[in-house]
Amino acid sequence: MKSKITTWNVNSLKVRLPQALDWLRQQQPDILALQETKLPDPDFPTLDIANAGYQSCFAGQKTYNGVAILSRLPASDLVTDLPGLDDPQRRVLGATIGGVRVLNLYIPNGQAVGSDKYAYKLAWLERLIAWVARECAAHPRLVMLGDFNIAPEDRDVHDPVAWAGQVLCSEPERAAFRRLQDLGLKDAFRLFPQQDRSFTQWDYRAAAFRRNLGLRIDHILVSPTLAAACTACWIDPAPRRLERPSDHAPVIAELNLDLN
């Protein structure tokens, strides 16, 4: 039985709810991890999502950040914080669904190298790596996905020269991504041949999407056990073409796996 595990930074679930519901109907994923929901938990559209056939779990806040997981099967063992980091920003949602440990992340953007937000991002990544190491040890079937705000390699950047050393591409950020890979996690997208200039995010400005001036910063990382079951991984650019789109496109991993 094939399963679809997916991620999408929707940049406001309130605005993008109709698009998200359409996308669920079209793609029929088993799991959809959302980032930048920008909703307080009492405002989460649980009922609309239930009517589409999905359960919801979420960790949200007003105006900024916010993560959620929509799934066919119920979620248990929820985690909403990095252990040891007292952080009001809602960027983490861990859950166990159908025997798979799912870590949904909205990693800090970092704004600019050298800024306070960049320092926060690097400290956050340190805490993340320590936590994920323990999660990987405890859960052979693990997927870590979301908006990483890291373009892992130059081929993930439309203009690597212009972006060299900039936030999202800097060496400390890329080193953190490699440390996640050193835990055994595989970048599902790179398990398969892909077109050159494949991206998941395009700035709203300067007609960046039309010109394909994007970055690949949304990722699905899978444990060795799940990598062996992964049969495909692709980016769906269709939602980025809609009117009033998110600046991000969804990413889909298909696995030869029974969730139960």
Next chain:
DNA sequence: ATGGTGGCGCGGCCA
């Protein structure tokens, strides 16, 4: 053009 667009929410922050 040291800008541009979009979300939140109504001034300024964040991406």
